[in-house]
Amino acid sequence: GQATTIQPGLLFLLRSPATLQVKLNGQTYTDFDGIIFIPGAQNGAYEATVTGTGTGVYHLAVGQVAHGSFTWKEYVGNISQGQQTTYTIPFSQTTPLEDPASNLSDKQRLEEIDVQLIELSKLSSHSSIQKARFDLKMGVNAFSRKDFFTLKKQLEQILLDLSTLRKSNPSDSVRLKTFTVADTLIDAYQAIFSKKIYVIGAAALSRLQIFCNNEEARLNTVLENKSKAGENITEKTQTYMEGKTYKERAGKTTSAEIAKKYILLFQTQILFREIGL
Numbered sequence: 001g002q003a004t005t006i007q008p009g010l011l012f013l014l015r016s017p018a019t020l021q022v023k024l025n026g027q028t029y030t031d032f033d034g035i036i037f038i039p040g041a042q043n044g045a046y047e048a049t050v051t052g053t054g055t056g057v058y059h060l061a062v063g064q065v066a067h068g069s070f071t072w073k074e075y076v077g078n079i080s081q082g083q084q085t086t087y088t089i090p091f092s093q094t095t096p097l098e099d100p101a102s103n104l105s106d107k108q109r110l111e112e113i114d115v116q117l118i119e120l121s122k123l124s125s126h127s128s129i130q131k132a133r134f135d136l137k138m139g140v141n142a143f144s145r146k147d148f149f150t151l152k153k154q155l156e157q158i159l160l161d162l163s164t165l166r167k168s169n170p171s172d173s174v175r176l177k178t179f180t181v182a183d184t185l186i187d188a189y190q191a192i193f194s195k196k197i198y199v200i201g202a203a204a205l206s207r208l209q210i211f212c213n214n215e216e217a218r219l220n221t222v223l224e225n226k227s228k229a230g231e232n233i234t235e236k237t238q239t240y241m242e243g244k245t246y247k248e249r250a251g252k253t254t255s256a257e258i259a260k261k262y263i264l265l266f267q268t269q270i271l272f273r274e275i276g277l
Helices: 108-120 125-142 149-166 170-193 204-226 233-249 258-274
Strands: 009-015 018-024 029-030 035-039 044-052 056-066 067-081 084-091
Touching: 009 018, 009 044, 029 035, 044 056, 044 067, 056 084, 056 108, 056 204, 067 108, 067 170, 084 108, 084 204, 108 125, 108 170, 125 233, 149 170, 149 258, 204 233, 204 258, 233 258
Parallel strands: none
Antiparallel strands: 009 035, 009 056, 018 029, 018 044, 044 084, 056 067
């Protein structure tokens, strides 16, 4: 048979008390039940405008189908009747961006983390969630003072708070949401620190990389041996694979994404330590 050819496209999904319009070069697309699909999407900067029809939290997911790849990214925020928020989404048929919204301010990105944490608190009453919100508040205060070393520390602490929550054996939905929060934080971390690499440090990044490489190999051997011994290692293997996924993402970062590489490896380290072996 003939090989399947996948055409480039853009998919927008909106969940919220709101409507969605997407514009490019004078052409307007309006959502139908919160969905806009643009087959054969052309290269360019798409303007996606969310307009509130009520008060609440909106979720805007952007799917990019490119030649040979697919990326998916969700943005969240609070909205009220008549309020508008516009996202600029640059689209390339060959190299889609993992975090496409190019016009979000650092302040908006920090607010996104809090919206995600509030949603997480509706799924679980564990104290680590309020701890994470407190750590974020301290980080926002540091951001307003331009104290980026403290902001870095507070954002990393939130990932540790989420790890504490996962170690409490929560439901699958809570566990999954911790990764949604983490990914929102990782994108914020890269956006804020991409031009402030001095807060990362080459030596710290190198140490983290070495730890993750060594720990991946060690855990692989330990888990294989436990499996051969007949032990139930399903949950530990799941956490190991999650850690490996973040490590693989770190390996795909560019030279302009040192901050992202660091925080992805930091999350890898957390997950490898979560296994408890």
